[in-house]
Amino acid sequence: MKSVIAENLVKTYDKGTVKALNGLNLDVEEGTVLGVLGPNGAGKTTTVRILATLLTPDSGHATVAGIDVIKNPDQVREVIGLSGQYAAVDETLTGWDNLVMFSRLYHLSPSASKKRAEELLEQFSLTDAAKRPIRTYSGGMRRRLDLAASLIVRPKILFLDEPTTGLDPRGRQEMWGVIDSLVKDGTTLLLTTQYLEEADQLADDIAVIDLGTVIARGTSDQLKRQVGGERLEIVAESQDLKKVTEIVERVSGGKALVEESSRQVSAPVTTGSKALIEAARSFDDAGIHPLDIGLKRPSLDDVFIALTGHAAEDKKEEEVVDPRARKRKKK
Amino acid sequence: MKYAISDSLVVTKRQLLQLIRVPEVLIFSTIQPVMFVLLFRYVFGGSISTGIPGVDYVQLLMPGIFVQTVAFTLAGTAVGLAEDMQKGLIDRFRSLPISRSAVVFGRALGDSTLNIVVLTVMGLAGYLVGWRPSSGFLNVILGFAFLLLFGFAMSWVGVLIGLSVRSARVANAAVFIAVFPLTFLSNAFAPTTGMPKALQYFAEWNPVSTMVAGCRELFGLENIFGVTANSWPSQNPLEMSLIYMVLIMTVFIPLSVRKYINTAAK
Numbered sequence: 001m002k003s004v005i006a007e008n009l010v011k012t013y014d015k016g017t018v019k020a021l022n023g024l025n026l027d028v029e030e031g032t033v034l035g036v037l038g039p040n041g042a043g044k045t046t047t048v049r050i051l052a053t054l055l056t057p058d059s060g061h062a063t064v065a066g067i068d069v070i071k072n073p074d075q076v077r078e079v080i081g082l083s084g085q086y087a088a089v090d091e092t093l094t095g096w097d098n099l100v101m102f103s104r105l106y107h108l109s110p111s112a113s114k115k116r117a118e119e120l121l122e123q124f125s126l127t128d129a130a131k132r133p134i135r136t137y138s139g140g141m142r143r144r145l146d147l148a149a150s151l152i153v154r155p156k157i158l159f160l161d162e163p164t165t166g167l168d169p170r171g172r173q174e175m176w177g178v179i180d181s182l183v184k185d186g187t188t189l190l191l192t193t194q195y196l197e198e199a200d201q202l203a204d205d206i207a208v209i210d211l212g213t214v215i216a217r218g219t220s221d222q223l224k225r226q227v228g229g230e231r232l233e234i235v236a237e238s239q240d241l242k243k244v245t246e247i248v249e250r251v252s253g254g255k256a257l258v259e260e261s262s263r264q265v266s267a268p269v270t271t272g273s274k275a276l277i278e279a280a281r282s283f284d285d286a287g288i289h290p291l292d293i294g295l296k297r298p299s300l301d302d303v304f305i306a307l308t309g310h311a312a313e314d315k316k317e318e319e320v321v322d323p324r325a326r327k328r329k330k331k
Numbered sequence: 332m333k334y335a336i337s338d339s340l341v342v343t344k345r346q347l348l349q350l351i352r353v354p355e356v357l358i359f360s361t362i363q364p365v366m367f368v369l370l371f372r373y374v375f376g377g378s379i380s381t382g383i384p385g386v387d388y389v390q391l392l393m394p395g396i397f398v399q400t401v402a403f404t405l406a407g408t409a410v411g412l413a414e415d416m417q418k419g420l421i422d423r424f425r426s427l428p429i430s431r432s433a434v435v436f437g438r439a440l441g442d443s444t445l446n447i448v449v450l451t452v453m454g455l456a457g458y459l460v461g462w463r464p465s466s467g468f469l470n471v472i473l474g475f476a477f478l479l480l481f482g483f484a485m486s487w488v489g490v491l492i493g494l495s496v497r498s499a500r501v502a503n504a505a506v507f508i509a510v511f512p513l514t515f516l517s518n519a520f521a522p523t524t525g526m527p528k529a530l531q532y533f534a535e536w537n538p539v540s541t542m543v544a545g546c547r548e549l550f551g552l553e554n555i556f557g558v559t560a561n562s563w564p565s566q567n568p569l570e571m572s573l574i575y576m577v578l579i580m581t582v583f584i585p586l587s588v589r590k591y592i593n594t595a596a597k
Contacts, residue, residue, distance in 0.1 A: 049422075052426050053425075053426065054422055054425050054426060074428060077426060077427060077428040078428045080426065082422075082423065082426040084419045084422055084423070085419070088418060088419035088420050088422055088423040089420070089423075090345060090349070090420060091418070092349045092352050092353050093345065093348055093349065093352055094352070097345075097348055097352070101341060101344075101345050101348075102423075102427070104341045105338060105341055105342075105424075105427050105429050105433075106427065106428065107334060107337075107428075133352055149423070150423075
C-alpha cells in the first residue's frame, strides 16, 4: 500500500513568476523510507510543506495515509509528524517544557504529557538536558529535540526536511542513528536531503528532484550505476602527468580526464579496489610516487551532472565547467 | 472544535512560561512604562497646565500613559509572532491537529495577561508620584478592565502585522510607525485644544483619545475636547471607545485567523 501519493503537484510563488513545483509525482510505500534528493531550490521543502498540509498546491492531488491533504488537512495532521529544516522549538523554554507543550497540543492529558515527554527525552538521550533552555543546546541536540517533538503521537508517517543540514559530522552520525532506529520500528518516512550519502544511508528508495520535478527514481545502487560508479583519481607531479595518464587509461580501459592546473588525472573504473591496487603497482614499477591516489565515489554533484548536465548547488550563480574542480575548492 | 479553548490556553501558558524562563522580558516591559510615568510627571508635568483648577497634571497623565502602554501591546504581539514564524514554530503549530485559531488567540490572551502585570506596576508607580483616582474602587477596576480590553483588541492588529512581515525587526519598526503617532496625536499627554484646528479633529476622533477620555471619566476626571466638544464621541467617549474596540476586533480577528491559516513562512 502507498502511504504517500503526490500526483502532478504544481506550485508557483510570487504570482506565478517562480515555479517551485512543476508537475511533481511521488509515492512512498508503507513502512519504507523515500529519500528526496535535490539541490537548494529544487522544490524539496515545498513538496514536504504541501504533504504536511502547510501549503496548498496550485494544482495536483496528494494523499497521505489515504487521506486527501487538500480536502481533509485536519485528518492528515492527526497521523503525521513533521520536523523541519531549522529546529522549530521554543528556544527560551526547556526541552521538557517544549515536549509537554506539544504533547498537550496533541491533546494528551497533563499526566500523559509528562510521561510522554520523559519517554522521548530518554529515547533521544536528552534526559540530562531536560531542564535546560533549548538555546543552550548544541545543533545536534536541538535537532533531536525537534524530532522528538514530531514523534509525540507515534505518527504513521514522518516527514523530515533536511534533518542534518548544518550539523557537524558527529551530530549527523547521531541523527542518522536515531532515524535508523525509527525506521526499524516501521515508521514510513519521507526524508529530504542534499546529501547523496545521507540518502544512501537511510533511504530504501531515492527520488532525485530538480526544478520542481522528479528526474530520476530508484535505489541508490541504481542511481549510482546511472552516474557511472567510482572514479580513480590521482594527483601527481607535473613531470609525471603524461606517464600517469597512460597508466590510468590502461587500468580503466577508457579515456582519462587530465587537469593540468591541479595536476590531477581521473577516469571511471568498474573494478573498484582492484583497479586501485593495479594502478598503484604500475606507478611503483614506473618509479612514480603520486601525491594522492584514491577511489572517489559519485557525489550528489556527479549525480546531478549525469542527470541534468548542471551541478547540484548554486546552479544559477555560477556555470560550473568541471564539478571536481569545485569539489576541491570546497575542501 | 472542542479543543479550541484548551489549545489556546496551552499556547498562552507557553508564553507565561517564557516570562518565567526569561524574566528580563517582564522586567523591561514594566520598566519602560514606569520610566514614561516618571519622565512625563517630572519633566513636562511642571510646564503643562491642565486647564482645570485644582487638578494637577499627573491625574490627566496617568490615564494617557495607561492607554499608550496598552496600545503598544500590539508591538509585543507582532514581534512575538514574527519571531515564531521566523523560527519555524508557526509551521510546527500548523502541522498539529489543533484549532486553527488557537495559536493567535492564545498569543493575544497571553499578551493581555502580561498587561495585567504591567498595569498593576504602573498603577502603583502612579500612586507613588501622586496619582489619586477619585471615582471609587469599582470604577477604578472598571477602568482597568476597559484598558485590558483595548489591549486585547490592539493585539489582533499585532497578530496581522506579525504574520505579514518578513522578520521580527520589520515588525517592530512597522508597529512603531503605526502606533507612535496615534498615541501622540491624541489628548494623552497634552490637551488637544492647543493643536491646530485640523489636527484637533483627527486627535479627538482618534481611538486613543476616546480611550483616554473614557478612562479619565472612569477615574473621576473630566476631559476637555476642543473643536469636537459637542460631538457624540466627545460627549460619550466610553461608548465610542467600545465601538472602536468592537470594530477593531470584528475586522482584525477574522483577518488574523485567515492570515494564520494561509500564512507561508520564510
